[in-house]
Amino acid sequence: MEGIFGCVCDLRKSGLKERVDSRLREFKEIGExxxxxxxxxxxxxxxxxxxxxxxxxRIQKAIGNGFLKLPEKDLARKLSELGHRYPQLRAKFIAEARKHHGSLKETIRSFGSEENAREWIVKNVKGLGYKEASHFLRNIGFENLAIIDFHIIDILSKHGLIERPKTLTKKKYLEIEKILKEIAKKLDMNLAELDLYLWYEETGKVLK
Known part of the structure; x- marks a missing residue:
């Protein structure tokens, strides 16, 4: 793990920390x-x-409250115009998710752990698997779930910490998350912070 420790420590010392901390504050603000x-x-x-x-x-900015207000067909057309790869399917998922919007904040915060909140999302919101549910929770201020995509897998594989899986099952996702938790603990940071550093290492960007 020493290689990945050095990589993250170097990034933290490089001036990137201010940008990462700013993004984490934004996530907390969205959650409120x-x-x-x-x-x-x-x-x-x-x-x-x-x-x-x-x-x-880009699409989120363009559509705004249309996610909640637009009829499904109009939303699909708008997503298509804005260049999304799967406009009909994503519009369908969003339209179906609207039934949760009125109590979404309260429901998510009612669970005893971040993991339980994620399980509820995966089971009740079509279109959100473990990665996307973790991404959503991170973006509203939760800190202790890993967002595991193939950028993160490539970094861990490059440092010899995992073998690159052919598919990302729930079992494999949780195994990799456990490794990331160990790395975060040794670096004295949470998983939300670690993810932003690792994402930057792979892409050169600090996005949400």
Whole structure:
């Protein structure tokens, strides 16, 4: 693990820490907003599955409260116009998720742990698997869930910490999350912070 420790420590000393801390504060602020704002962030995470974070951010900004207000067909057309790869399917997932929006904040905070909140999301919100549910919770201020995509897998594989899996099952996801928790603990940071450093190492960007 020494290689990855050195990598993150170097990034933290490079001046990146201020940007990372600023982004983490933004996440906390979103988590204190209304159910509508939190639902909007959930829709962003539905959009980013098999799509880019930057593309999701662009579409989120363009649609705004249309995630909640637009009829499903109009939302699908808008997603298509904005260049999303799967406009009909994502519009369907978002329309189905609307039933949760009125109590979303309260429901998520009612669970005894972040892991239990994630399980509820995976079981009740179509379009959000473990990665996307973790992404959503991180983006509203939760700190102790790993967002495991193939950028993160590539970094861990490069440092010899895992073998690159062919598919990311729940069992494999939780195994890799455990490794990331160990790394975060030794670096004296939470998983939300670690993710931003690792994402920057792989992409050169500090995104949400």
């Amino acid at each position: 907003k209304s159910n509508e704002d939190i639902f909007n962030e959930m829709c962003f995470c539905i959009l980013t599955a098999n799509y880019s974070a930057e593309g999701g951010m």
